[in-house]
Amino acid sequence: MFVWSMVRPFLPRTLLKYYIGHLMRRHARWLVGFLDPWLTITIGEHDGGGRMGFGVVYDRAKAYLSNQCASRARSLRAELVARGADRFVLSMDHNEEIADEFRGATVWWHSVSAGGAVPQRSYRLVFHERHRELIVESYLPHVSREGRAIMASRRRQKLFMNTVDRHNSSWSYVVFEHPSTFDTLAMDPAKKRAIMDDLDAFRNGRDYYARIGKAWKRGYLLYGPPGTGKSSMIAAMANYLDYDIYNIELTSVTTNIELQRLFVETKAKSIIVVEDIDCSADLTGKRDKNPPGPDTNEDVAARKVTLSGMLNAIDGLWSACGGERIIVFTTNHVEKLDPALIRRGRMDKHIEMSYCCFEAFRFLAKNYHGIEAHPLFDEIKALLHEAEITPADVAEHLMPKCAADDAESCLTSLVKALAEKAKGNGTAKINSMDDFPKDDEIVLDK
Numbered sequence: 001m002f003v004w005s006m007v008r009p010f011l012p013r014t015l016l017k018y019y020i021g022h023l024m025r026r027h028a029r030w031l032v033g034f035l036d037p038w039l040t041i042t043i044g045e046h047d048g049g050g051r052m053g054f055g056v057v058y059d060r061a062k063a064y065l066s067n068q069c070a071s072r073a074r075s076l077r078a079e080l081v082a083r084g085a086d087r088f089v090l091s092m093d094h095n096e097e098i099a100d101e102f103r104g105a106t107v108w109w110h111s112v113s114a115g116g117a118v119p120q121r122s123y124r125l126v127f128h129e130r131h132r133e134l135i136v137e138s139y140l141p142h143v144s145r146e147g148r149a150i151m152a153s154r155r156r157q158k159l160f161m162n163t164v165d166r167h168n169s170s171w172s173y174v175v176f177e178h179p180s181t182f183d184t185l186a187m188d189p190a191k192k193r194a195i196m197d198d199l200d201a202f203r204n205g206r207d208y209y210a211r212i213g214k215a216w217k218r219g220y221l222l223y224g225p226p227g228t229g230k231s232s233m234i235a236a237m238a239n240y241l242d243y244d245i246y247n248i249e250l251t252s253v254t255t256n257i258e259l260q261r262l263f264v265e266t267k268a269k270s271i272i273v274v275e276d277i278d279c280s281a282d283l284t285g286k287r288d289k290n291p292p293g294p295d296t297n298e299d300v301a302a303r304k305v306t307l308s309g310m311l312n313a314i315d316g317l318w319s320a321c322g323g324e325r326i327i328v329f330t331t332n333h334v335e336k337l338d339p340a341l342i343r344r345g346r347m348d349k350h351i352e353m354s355y356c357c358f359e360a361f362r363f364l365a366k367n368y369h370g371i372e373a374h375p376l377f378d379e380i381k382a383l384l385h386e387a388e389i390t391p392a393d394v395a396e397h398l399m400p401k402c403a404a405d406d407a408e409s410c411l412t413s414l415v416k417a418l419a420e421k422a423k424g425n426g427t428a429k430i431n432s433m434d435d436f437p438k439d440d441e442i443v444l445d446k
């Protein structure tokens with residue numbers, strides 16, 4: 001530098017500007033490499049498209065490092081595996097550094113946190129330039145693979161719910177631990193088998209969906225009276241597939257855009273549920289209920305999720321992002337829903353959850369008391385033809401209420417309830433005949 005500063009005033013400007021400048025630029029990389037042979041790769045928490053990218057690489061690196069750092073790092077952070085769980089996951093604390101070995105090469109991981117309202121966390125991977133190929137071609141895929149496997153082994157099923165935070169909807173979750181499975185669900189065995197086969201075909205259908213050019217998603221409409229097992233069926237489906245559940249409470253979603261964003265922010269291998277769709281929003285009207293136009297304050301206040309918004313949310317191009325999602329609507333009043341909403345292709349499988357039949361009763365009796373036959377079964381069979389009772393009600397009667405309750409007393413309680421219902425049905429008929437005006441009354445009325 002000393003020599004350069006001495007010589008510089010005597011060199012012609014053109015030579016300085018073009019020749020030496022060009023030379024310096026050409027060799028800058030070599031010069032930097034010579035002086036500093038360390039390369040850095042940064043993996044940010046929100047890399048890969050901000051909110052919607054979900055920082056998949058970051059999550060995998062974090063999982064990978066949590067295994068490495070548990071024994072090596074001195075400053076650690078502890079997080080619960082999931083809210084409500086008791087197990088902890090350790091990760092590197094901010095500004096902590098650990099070294100890792102891979103096929104003879106040493107790399108260093110730094111955990112970096114840039115301040116601000118929302119801290120930007122990232123990992124910085126530092127390695128020697130001579131290992132560039134090894135790191136990019138082999139080490140990073142190794143980290144990703146291992147990280148994914150660790151995440152899978154730690155995975156707990158989650159139940160996401162949309163919450164409103166400063167006028168914005170976002171997802172928050174709890175660990176999902178519902179005991180309902182297809183083994184505890186009382187329904188026609190053939191129907192149950194068909195649903196399980198359908199779910200299997202969906203889960204294994206990645207290539208099939210790609211081949212026929214359809215987004216990898218499937219819609220289920222569960223309909224039937226209250227207490228027939230619609231919510232239990234959703235839990236059973238989630239447990240069977242080991243998927244997460246995203247439960248959308250439509251009444252707290254204010255705009256179509258918000259709804260769309262919620263759908264986009266769901267991850268693959270999940271069931272998106274809208275319960276009681278007929279009550280949650282007015283989805284019975286025309287598609288373009290809220291045509292675009294200048295908004296008044298009243299318009300903005302009244303804006304809600306519309307039918308077209310819902311259709312876009314279900315079918316929108318988002319469904320191409322990752323795929324493998326099941327959408328489930330439940331309703332007590334299928335006839336109230338707009339046909340566009342539940343047409344095949346949108347709600348591919350319509351499942352009626354109906355009142356308890358004898359088969360379903362036998363299933364519940366076996367589940368609750370371990371009995372496959374009983375002298376009261378015949379009477380119950382006959383009564384089930386006369387009275388409608390939900391599986392929820394049957395289950396309630398079959399459940400022992402005190403230590404003295406056994407199969408006999410529970411079945412007797414059920415028989416009593418069924419007989420009363422049957423009698424009620426009969427009475428209702430007689431009442432309606434009594435109410436029917438007699439001939440002379442009709443004359444009088446005229």
Ligand SMILES: Nc1ncnc2c1ncn2[C@@H]1O[C@H](COP(=O)(O)OP(=O)(O)OP(=O)(O)O)[C@@H](O)[C@H]1O
Nearest residue numbers: 184185186225226227228229230231232391392395
């Ligand atoms: N088919 C069934 N098999 C076994 N148990 C059932 C069945 N249906 C209902 N139950 C029992 O009744 C309870 C209520 O059922 P569930 O919440 O699934 O009904 P639902 O159809 O979702 O009702 P709603 O329309 O009111 O939401 C369950 O916790 C379960 O114990």
Ligand SMILES: [Mg+2]
Nearest residue numbers: 230231232275
């Ligand atoms: Mg329900």
